[in-house]
Amino acid sequence: MDQRHPARHKSDVVLRLVPSAAAQPVPDDRRPAAPSFRRYPLARVVGLDLLTAAHFALGCAAIFVAWRGQPIVAWPVGLAYLVFATVQSFLLTPLVVCPGCVYRTVTDGRCPSALNLLSARLCPPASDTAEFRRRTCGPLCQTSLSLASWVFPLPVALAGLALHPSWPTAVLTAALAVSLPLRAYLGRTAVCPRCLSRRWCPVARIIRAA
Numbered sequence: 001m002d003q004r005h006p007a008r009h010k011s012d013v014v015l016r017l018v019p020s021a022a023a024q025p026v027p028d029d030r031r032p033a034a035p036s037f038r039r040y041p042l043a044r045v046v047g048l049d050l051l052t053a054a055h056f057a058l059g060c061a062a063i064f065v066a067w068r069g070q071p072i073v074a075w076p077v078g079l080a081y082l083v084f085a086t087v088q089s090f091l092l093t094p095l096v097v098c099p100g101c102v103y104r105t106v107t108d109g110r111c112p113s114a115l116n117l118l119s120a121r122l123c124p125p126a127s128d129t130a131e132f133r134r135r136t137c138g139p140l141c142q143t144s145l146s147l148a149s150w151v152f153p154l155p156v157a158l159a160g161l162a163l164h165p166s167w168p169t170a171v172l173t174a175a176l177a178v179s180l181p182l183r184a185y186l187g188r189t190a191v192c193p194r195c196l197s198r199r200w201c202p203v204a205r206i207i208r209a210a
Helices: 042-066 071-100 115-122 130-134 142-151 153-163 167-194 202-209
Strands: none
Touching (some): 071 115, 142 153
């Protein structure tokens, strides 16, 4: 080895010194993931389900109040929305999405919404995860229906507020507008990072990329 250049081999190949791994920033996608919950804490499950139910009730109330001067619009649209949102979230999801979720295969497991427990009573587990992976594909997929159940009442209430301005309608519409980003924030920070299905869940990938 050349004594004048300690980092030089006989083959004249220079060894370049690089910073240690500890000194280099770790990319977001390579940072250690938060530990997953095999059984989500009951308080988190109840809080998430209450937020979902409260949003649906708030959306129905906002439609009723915004269109109270036109009962022919308020009652059919408000009730239809409440039925659609409730059935989509608490019946179709356990029947279509949950059977392919990893929580259906975990003994004594409990997912963030505990719908895996309801799904276990309604139908057998799926033989593969194809439907679970495909739930973001197509305009009528479960993810699109779930998004519609959260977003639909806001433009309807805004239209009613524009045609029939009132303080009760404005307050309910503002509450809806706050509920949407709150649910997205909770999903990104408190739900998806601890979910056992986060590596396979297409919704989790969308949230991470957002």
